[in-house]
Amino acid sequence: xxxxxxxxxxxxxxxxxxxxxxxxxxxxxxxxxxxxxxxxxxxxxxxxxxxxxxxxxxxxxxxxxxxxxxxxxxxxxxxxxxxxxxxxxxxxxxxxxxxxxxxxxxxxxxxxxxxxxxxxxxxxxxxxxxxxxxxxxxxxxxxxxxxxxxxxxxxxxxxxxxxxxxxxxxxxxxxxxxxxxxxxxxxxxxxxxxxxxxxxxxxxxxxxxxxx
Amino acid sequence: xxxxxxxxxxxxxxxxxxxxxxxxxxxxxxxxxxxxxxxxxxxxxxxxxxxxxxxxxxxxxxxxxxxxxxxxxxxxxxxxxxxxxxxxxxxxxxxxxxxxxxxxxxxxxxxxxxxxxxxxxxxxxxxxxxxxxxxxxxxxxxxxxxxxxxxxxxxxxxxxxxxxxxxxxxxxxxxxxxxxxxxxxxxxxxxxxxxxxxxxxxxxxxxxxxxxxxxxxxxxxxxxxxxxxxxxxxxxxxxxxxxxxxxxxxxxxxxxxxxxxxxxxxxxxxxxxxxxxxxxxxxxxxxxxxxxxxxxxxxxxxxxxxxxxxxxxxxx
Numbered sequence: 001x002x003x004x005x006x007x008x009x010x011x012x013x014x015x016x017x018x019x020x021x022x023x024x025x026x027x028x029x030x031x032x033x034x035x036x037x038x039x040x041x042x043x044x045x046x047x048x049x050x051x052x053x054x055x056x057x058x059x060x061x062x063x064x065x066x067x068x069x070x071x072x073x074x075x076x077x078x079x080x081x082x083x084x085x086x087x088x089x090x091x092x093x094x095x096x097x098x099x100x101x102x103x104x105x106x107x108x109x110x111x112x113x114x115x116x117x118x119x120x121x122x123x124x125x126x127x128x129x130x131x132x133x134x135x136x137x138x139x140x141x142x143x144x145x146x147x148x149x150x151x152x153x154x155x156x157x158x159x160x161x162x163x164x165x166x167x168x169x170x171x172x173x174x175x176x177x178x179x180x181x182x183x184x185x186x187x188x189x190x191x192x193x194x195x196x197x198x199x200x201x202x203x204x205x206x207x208x209x210x211x212x
Numbered sequence: 213x214x215x216x217x218x219x220x221x222x223x224x225x226x227x228x229x230x231x232x233x234x235x236x237x238x239x240x241x242x243x244x245x246x247x248x249x250x251x252x253x254x255x256x257x258x259x260x261x262x263x264x265x266x267x268x269x270x271x272x273x274x275x276x277x278x279x280x281x282x283x284x285x286x287x288x289x290x291x292x293x294x295x296x297x298x299x300x301x302x303x304x305x306x307x308x309x310x311x312x313x314x315x316x317x318x319x320x321x322x323x324x325x326x327x328x329x330x331x332x333x334x335x336x337x338x339x340x341x342x343x344x345x346x347x348x349x350x351x352x353x354x355x356x357x358x359x360x361x362x363x364x365x366x367x368x369x370x371x372x373x374x375x376x377x378x379x380x381x382x383x384x385x386x387x388x389x390x391x392x393x394x395x396x397x398x399x400x401x402x403x404x405x406x407x408x409x410x411x412x413x414x415x416x417x418x419x420x421x422x423x424x425x426x427x428x429x430x431x432x433x434x435x436x437x438x439x440x441x442x443x444x445x446x447x448x449x450x451x452x453x454x455x456x457x458x459x460x461x462x463x464x465x466x467x468x469x470x471x472x473x474x475x476x477x478x479x480x481x482x483x484x485x486x487x488x489x490x491x492x493x494x495x496x497x498x499x500x501x502x503x504x505x506x507x508x509x510x511x512x513x514x515x516x517x518x519x520x521x522x523x524x525x526x527x528x
């Protein structure tokens with residue numbers, strides 16, 4: 001019973017209710033950081049970390065929070081973890097920290113964090129909330145990494161800074177700029193929704209056939 | 213295989229003289245660009261429509277041709293194919309195909325590659341004349357210096373003979389140069405009611421007015437009035453702003469739409485980093501088109517309600 005629920009959460013956050021292509025949350029960072037794989041990895045790890053620990057903490061203290069001020073408390077707790085990430089990055093990855101600039105601090109405004117705190121951690125046990133936050137972060141990470149691979153490969157001809165494309169390759173300047181993430185994120189959404197719609201239609205068809 | 217569309221055919225007929233002239237200007241290379249663009253555009257639309265069960269429209273041939281004509285003559289063929297496929301895919305098919313697109317596919321494709329490969333495109337112009345031989349070989353040779361477009365020259369304070377501008381014997385994108393031919397095409401399209409004259413007049417009029425005002429006022433960066441004949445301003449006014457799908461349908465909205473495009477062209481040309489702003493201007497106009505239409509129909513309704521109320525009053 002318990003196991004099936006964790007699996008259901010995993011599937012939900014990675015696919016059927018993915019934060020990017022179904023809930024359309026966290027789009028600002030999708031546009032801002034995905035032109036470079038290294039930054040994307042750091043950013044998405046940060047979001048996963050903050051969402052997971054934030055959800056767990058909030059879930060553990062949910063009975064202590066007065067309902068009327070819960071949003072304020074949620075922001076407070078989440079920002080604690082975001083600041084932690086910011087300090088860690090500055091200490092150990094100063095270069096990435098400089099490139100990401102304000103976006104690390106802006107993780108707090110990433111709707112995925114507040115979304116999971118409100119939608120899940122409010123009504124569930126701490127461990128399960130941790131799992132939910134983590135898998136939400138992974139769902140976010142999967143989409144962003146896919147976009148970042150395309151953008152860095154075409155925009156710089158590299159992956160993780162390593163040259164992949166041949167010497168004569170003409171880089172696509174537009175892939176470095178934010179608009180390309182709009183196209184790519186939209187294409188991912190389109191692909192995923194089509195896929196899910198096709199699956200839903202398939203699942204429905206046999207029962208309908210049975211009725212007829 | 214194609215859905216028959218008389219209007220689109222007329223545009224295609226009208227584009228034949230331009231294509232012919234550009235072969236003389238830039239050599240047989242133009243035909244390869246044209247073919248690449250048409251194949252890429254048609255293939256993209258065909259694949260999509262097949263999946264949806266729709267028909268390939270003849271409009272895609274117009275988009276493909278217009279896109280090819282707006283490329284610089286030495287543009288690499290893969291860039292042309294990419295522009296064409298991107299334009300039809302992202303600006304047309306994702307919106308649901310012919311008749312539903314907000315943006316002009318040819319312009320979207322052109323802008324995509326112009327932004328992506330700015331340096332490459334900037335070096336792809338060459339001197340026109342005698343089937344490309346003026347540039348050194350039958351297939352033309354890109355030359356950044358002699359290939360400087362008239363707009364770039366005027367920006368640097370130089371001048372270009374007006375006769376060259378009118379006849380189109382100056383470097384630039386493949387099909388944009390001959391003002392005389394474009395004027396003839398405009399007459400043909402308006403006479404056959406394929407293009408809406410209001411769109412052409414408002415685009416040209418507002419652009420000319422703003423250009424002359426800025427020039428007279430001596431604003432720094434303002435270009436001389438001859439610049440209206442340079443670049444792709446006339447080409448865009450005649451062939452791009454009149455696209456029946458992405459332009460508004462109501463009278464007042466059409467005036468507003470054309471004026472917005474014309475004015476934006478001049479503003480971008482004079483004050484931005486880009487020497488040419490026609491593509492941006494058209495996309496800007498496209499995004500306001502349905503709003504203009506809505507405003508026009510709302511004000512028409514208001515007027516109607518008013519006259520009805522007045523009639524009722526009179527009836528009493």
